[in-house]
Amino acid sequence: MANRHAPISAKLPVFMHGADYNPDQWQHDPQVLEEDIRLMKLANCNVMAVGIFAWAALEPEEGSFRFEWLDNVLDRFAANGIYAWLATPSGARPAWMAAKYPEVLRVGANRVRNLFGARHNHCYTSPAYREKTAIMNRKLAERYAHHPAVVGWHISNEYGGDCHCPLCQDAFRTWLQKKYGTLEALNRAWWTAFWSHTYTDWSQIESPAPHGEHAVHAHNLDWKRFVSDQTVDFYRHEADCVRDLNPELPITTNFMYMFEGLDYRKFAPYLDVVSWDSYPTWHKKDNDMDTAVWTAFNHDLYRSLLGKPFMLMESTPSATNWQPISKLKRPGMHLLSSLQAVAHGSDTVQYFQWRKSRGSSEKLHGAVVDHAGHEHTRVFGDVTEVGDALIRLQEVAGTGTAAKVALLYDWDNRWAVKDSQGPRNKGIHYEETVLEHYKALWEHNVAIDVIGSEDDFSRYSLIVAPMLYLCRAETGERLERFVADGGTLVVTYWSGIVDENDLCHLGGFPGPLRKTLGIWAEEIDGLHDTDQNGLVPAAGNLLGLQGEYDAYELAELVHTETAEVLGVYRDDFYAGRPALTVNSLGKGKAYYIATRLKPPFHRDYYGRLLAELGIERALESALPAGVSAQARSDGSSDYVFVMNFSGSSQRIELDHPEYTDMLTGEQLNGVTVELPVHGVRVLKRASSARR
Structure with a gap:
């Protein structure tokens, strides 16, 4: 079982x-700060992220710094038991900088x-921008690294x-x-002999452009990797300017949901805690199950980057x-969505924006505070309810x-799959x-880590690799060892196609993966939207699958x-x-799903496999569709979050009578609980109850 982690901040x-x-934004009205502090305490808010886009307020002219207003804010926080994540303001530079140092402004692919204008309109390579961020960040650290209100760097x-x-x-x-x-190695890796694109001098290489080179897949892939590495390098430049003034202050930067543009795993070694900004679009359908799955995946992804509690920095x-x-959050949804983050490992619930x-x-x-400017709003009441709940759930913080x-x-x-033709x-x-x-596993209420191919495989019993199109030889070897040592691997169609250079x-x-899976994939059929095939399980198959399952979009011929064949194609x-196979290797098994299948295949398949x-x-317990259960644990107690995204009230049969409802204090002596629409229960039990 998981153990308790150290708090994000000892403060x-x-x-x-x-x-x-x-x-x-409110320096012209000092009464706003005093009213905000009153409201923060009323809503049980204990931390604010401050200074995120405040460069112009901190340095209105080059070399002229104005910290008095920030001094006042942090001092008033400290006097009232409120803390701050202090931000470096590089997300948006002031106008004077762009005018004097135009090199800080980005150049587009054109x-x-x-x-x-806008924000993040700056060049991470620019020496001028790096110099100005270093000066700003250092001054912030010198002034505030030991301020009693500051709990960390944003x-x-x-x-x-x-x-x-040109710099980039x-x-x-x-x-x-x-x-x-060497250029010889690059030309071979990029396969530039195709279309006579061989480079004879490094100066001939440029980034992909809509009016230039954009069809060499390895070139596109390396550009995306470079952008990630250059952004990480800029982040490290910023973080290094503040870290040594007080190494005890944790450092983070906030990520975005399943963001495609940057490889967030490259950041992980240089973060003390992962944070991300979650903005799901609730209430698109009669139930919120698909949105809940999407959001849960992201929570699990960001928890898995460091393998410990993360921060919900914005919602x-x-x-x-x-x-x-x-669309407005319906009654109950704010508490439900906030506690969903906690259920999947967040030790914070934070919002954009306060006022x-x-x-x-x-x-x-x-x-939290509307233009009306007071606490007598539905939203303020919802936020206060979350604050109250987090106080009741304090012992959950830090659990794994x-x-x-x-x-x-x-x-x-992901980049390579989407760039391939x-x-x-x-x-x-x-x-x-x-x-x-992911959804099928989520429906079965198992904890899921979202990992990369360089992570440790040995601590898992089951690894699922959908569409592992880009598969390095090293990844194949590690997955082979995982299976041989007793692990179970699930791989789908369109896997093991190219190496790290996007070469087939x-x-x-x-x-x-060929030896591990025990199959050879000869061709893949791209199906029209009107086409349909199907999977027919083999009689007496290992997992006991029955009936037929519809297939669509892609069908691989293997x-x-x-x-061993567990199922075959129905048509064409x-x-x-073979459409579904399993291979025994060493102590483990490797499954291959050769076609894209419609529900309910994945739910049935993973249900049998997990069992x-x-x-x-x-x-x-068997839960109704749209009801999810996730657990955190410190090894002594389990904390089970039961969440209703189904769009209707539900009655849940529990698997053990000895639970305590942590939000109400109720001792549950029966085995049935009621969940209203958008309802959530947090149930505590002894860990031994799972054995």
Whole structure:
């Protein structure tokens, strides 16, 4: 079972509850700060993220610094028991900087330099920008690193985007020279002999461009890797400027949901705690199950980056103003969605934003304090309810998540899958496929880690690898050892196609997974949206699957070598050929799903597989569709979050009578609990109750 982790901050060793706060926008009205402090305490908020976009307020002119207003804010916080994540303001630079140092502004892929405006419109390579951030960050650290209100550093905000300026072109070439050593090695890795694109001088290489080179897949892949590495390097530059002034202060930067542009695993070694910003679009359907799955996947992804509790740095108390439809959270949803984050490992619930801005692009974005300016609103009541709940749940903070199931998800695989041409350029639906497999496991209430191919496989019983198109030889070897040592592996169609340079594996697909899976994949059929095939389980198959399951979009034609056939195709010229196989290797088994299958296949399949492996669930009871159970544990007690995303009230049969409802204090002597619409229960039991 999982053990208790150290608190995110020793200064505030409890659940953190708060918001992004922008007092720099209210310097003209000192009464706002005093009223905000009153309201923060009323809502049981104990932490704010301050200074995120405050560069112009901190340095209105080059070299002229104004810290008095921030002194006042932090001092007033300290006097009232409120803490702060102090941000570096690099997410948006002031106008004077862009005017004096135009090199700080990004150049687009079209090679046109941006005008001043927006945010994250800056070049991470620019020496001028690095110098200015170093000066600012150092001054902040010298002044506030030991301030009693400061619990940690919030580095920048939602890093993203790329720059194609001459400085970045030179940096990209240097990155490539370091990686490949010689042009000969680069040309071979990029397969530039195709279309006569062979490079004869490093200076000929540029970043991908819509009016230039953009069809060499390894080139595109390396550019995305370079952008990630350059962004991480800039983050480290910022963090290094503040870390040594007080090494005890944790450092984070906030990520975005399943963000495609940056490989967040590259950041993980340089973070003390992972934080991310969650803005799901609830209430799109009669039930919120699909949105809950999407959000849970992200929570599990960010928890897995460091394998310990993370921070929900931003969420909305009600609606956003930037989604296609700005729908209000229905009664109960704010508590449910906040505790969903806690259930999956968050030790904070924080919001954007505390007080609504009067103007500009986010003036109508949801906030704890509305333009009305008081506590007598529905949203403020919802936030206060979350604050009350977190106080009741304090013993859960720091507890861990013991996952025996892992889902393999690599950013460069995602990039490569989506850049490849064929077999379905209309949409190969990589993310949707990943979520289909995740959803089936989520429905069975097992803890899931979302891992990368370089992570430790040995602590898992089951690893699921959907569409592992980019599979390095080393990854294949490690997965082979995992299975041989007794693990169970599930791999799908369109796996083992290319190596790390996006070069096709020779000798038969799935390349380095061929021995492990015991199959050879000859062709893959891209199906029209109107096409349909099916899987027919073999009589007496290992998992006891029965009936038929519809297949669509992709169907791979495979030959068994050492694998056993568990199911075959129903239709077309490949009817009767293997569609589902299992291979025994050493002490373990490796399954291959050769086609994309519709529900209820994944639920049935993983239900049988989890049962065969004896993997524990948060609740062993059968739960209604849309009701999820997730558990955290310190090894002595388990804390089971039972969450209702079904859109209707539900009655839940518990698997053990000895539970305590932590939100009400009720001792549950029976085995049935009621869950209202958007209801959530947090149930405590002794860990031995699971045995």
